[in-house]
Amino acid sequence: MKARTLQLAHAVPRHVAIIMDGNGRWAQQRGLIRQEGHRAGAKAVRRAVQASCKYGVATLTLYAFSSDNWKRPQPEVEALMLLFRHFLITEIEECLREGVRIRVIGRRDRLPRTLIPLIEKAEMETAGCTRLLLRLAVDYSSRDAIVQAAATARTREEFSAALGPDVDLLIRTAGEQRLSDYLLWECAYAELMFVEELWPEFDEASLGAAIEVYSRRERRFGGLAAKQSA
Numbered sequence: 001m002k003a004r005t006l007q008l009a010h011a012v013p014r015h016v017a018i019i020m021d022g023n024g025r026w027a028q029q030r031g032l033i034r035q036e037g038h039r040a041g042a043k044a045v046r047r048a049v050q051a052s053c054k055y056g057v058a059t060l061t062l063y064a065f066s067s068d069n070w071k072r073p074q075p076e077v078e079a080l081m082l083l084f085r086h087f088l089i090t091e092i093e094e095c096l097r098e099g100v101r102i103r104v105i106g107r108r109d110r111l112p113r114t115l116i117p118l119i120e121k122a123e124m125e126t127a128g129c130t131r132l133l134l135r136l137a138v139d140y141s142s143r144d145a146i147v148q149a150a151a152t153a154r155t156r157e158e159f160s161a162a163l164g165p166d167v168d169l170l171i172r173t174a175g176e177q178r179l180s181d182y183l184l185w186e187c188a189y190a191e192l193m194f195v196e197e198l199w200p201e202f203d204e205a206s207l208g209a210a211i212e213v214y215s216r217r218e219r220r221f222g223g224l225a226a227k228q229s230a
Ligand code: IPE
Pocket: 020, 021, 022, 023, 024, 025, 026, 064, 065, 066, 069, 080, 174, 199
């Protein structure tokens, strides 16, 4: 399947980050339990990865489980961990085929122990892939990541090296307009986009539309617009 040709004013964002929100509401609307929403959300992850490859995004960072999500009822947490496990087992082949490198960010010491070798295997086996870097944020807290980086980093460059690349486009689905402890440093100059669609509804066209809006925005980084500075 070929991606629709995007109408772009400027370049495609190199680094897209997504707060995948609204799985619970999606399920609720259908009279299903929240876990069913997360299952549908996992399918949307696959679509977003494929679409990112097609559109030429270099890095995609997905918020899969925040450090504050441990507060949720245990059956829901368990279902999310099972979905993550399932993803790590079933998606490696597809990632290798598509050239997707997997990296998991966040704490690992509180995850179910059986997940660790699966994470390491996925990262190792896809280490040579260069088309898309897929970063999955699991037990992730941006504040914790910054505190940790501050133990060794002293300059902006060292912080960036410890934390990861700056975000160009941040998308949050399901209408809420907040960052929920996600990529706080990396989003210093990110374009923020809040869409009403619930995460399980998000598809290739949704990402395409977001990229088109992004490409029409003017990023200044504190300077002047290109035409004013000439
Ligand atoms: C996002 O959907 C998925 C995770 C936080 C793991 P939610 O589960 O937060 O869905 P809502 O916000 O309750 O609709």
